[in-house]
Amino acid sequence: MSLWEIKVPLAVEQVDATDDLLLELGDERWSVLHDVLIPAAWIVGVFEAKEDAEASWAALAGAVAGAGEPELNEMPDEAWRDAYKLHFKPWQCGRLHWVPVWERETYALPEGDVAIWLDPGMAFGTGNHETTRLCCERLVEWAKTASADARVIDAGCGSGILAISAARLGWREVRAFDNDPEVLSVCEENAALNGLADAITFYEGDLITGWSGGPGDLVMANILGHVLMQFVPQLTGAVAPGGLLVLSGILATEVDQVQAAFTQAVPEWRVEQRIMGEWADVALWRP
Structure with missing residues (x-):
């Protein structure tokens, strides 16, 4: 071909x-x-x-x-x-390694660490974009203290890379949705590549309809800042008590505006923002 x-x-x-x-x-x-x-x-x-x-x-x-x-x-x-092999190299975030699939037999994985195998031929991406890395760093940090029974939701999952990372880190209930039905088959192929075909529930949904499975203890939404601000009630309402909401896909120039939109709605939630290059995230912890 x-x-x-x-x-x-x-x-x-x-x-x-x-x-x-x-x-x-x-x-x-x-x-x-x-x-x-x-x-x-x-x-x-x-x-x-x-x-x-x-x-x-x-x-x-x-x-x-x-x-x-x-x-x-x-x-x-x-x-x-x-x-692709000239440009895609392994990278690490905590104990999670993202590794090109052609290095599967040779990559030395430290004891206790886990790997996500990336196949650029399957529209998986490399995870190296700042918006994805910001989410991944939050995910890995949260994994240090969260129960394996915690519920994880990846809203607007794209190729499924964050949901697959969550499942690889050990959570037993991972749900991921996207409003584009064509990407869901790619998500399932990427999950199968990593032996996680049965570990994640992928389904069609948007920021209004995607929450039918109930709230999440960790909700990740790597979308775009102006879209996130349109769905503040839905996103905050999807977080279980004691849970964490991670918002990414936000330009650094608009992060204060996005943060203000959410903190005005849930002023009692603890909030934190980080900037990486031209991009930023906002994390909100529900009491």
Whole structure:
């Protein structure tokens, strides 16, 4: 099977804005590559058909400032996977390691640590984006004291990477929902890759309908700041007494606004924010 890569030169000063645009669109076929040494940057998309690549760029081009002329290349599946190996390296957060699947047989995992196996060919991502890392750090820290019977909910789960991380850390009740039914099959494949097909309940839902299974002791919502502020009652209402709400996908420039929206609604909850690069999270502990 061949894949089609479309690679478009991008003005370096537009890297952050383009990265934000792609995050908002939620189309995991596109990514931004930035070589800080040259310096140079590209927006890169990978598609199963040439026609899909051309149509997707035609729809995206008008929203991307500072883009050059696209270059379209056919790539055998093996060549694409080998190219990923140059960029994807293992990384660690506490006792949780995120490791490319091609290192499964050789990666030395310290005793007591656990691994999530990543397959870039399955739209899994690397977890290296700041918004995901912020959530993961909260998750690992919470794991130090939380009961294995605690209930975890991943709202707007995308490729399922946070829900799968929670299940790998040992929680027996992990639920994850997304309003895009197409991503749920990807979530299930990613869970199966990690031997967790039966450990997570994936289902279609949004920030209004997704809470039918009851409240969570840990609720993670890595979405976008302006969306989070539209659903303050639903998100805070989904947290069980004594539970933790982790909000991410928030630009550092808007984190104070997001925090204020939630603390006004639940002033008795303890709150904390952190900033990583241009992104931030807000964590709220319910009494």
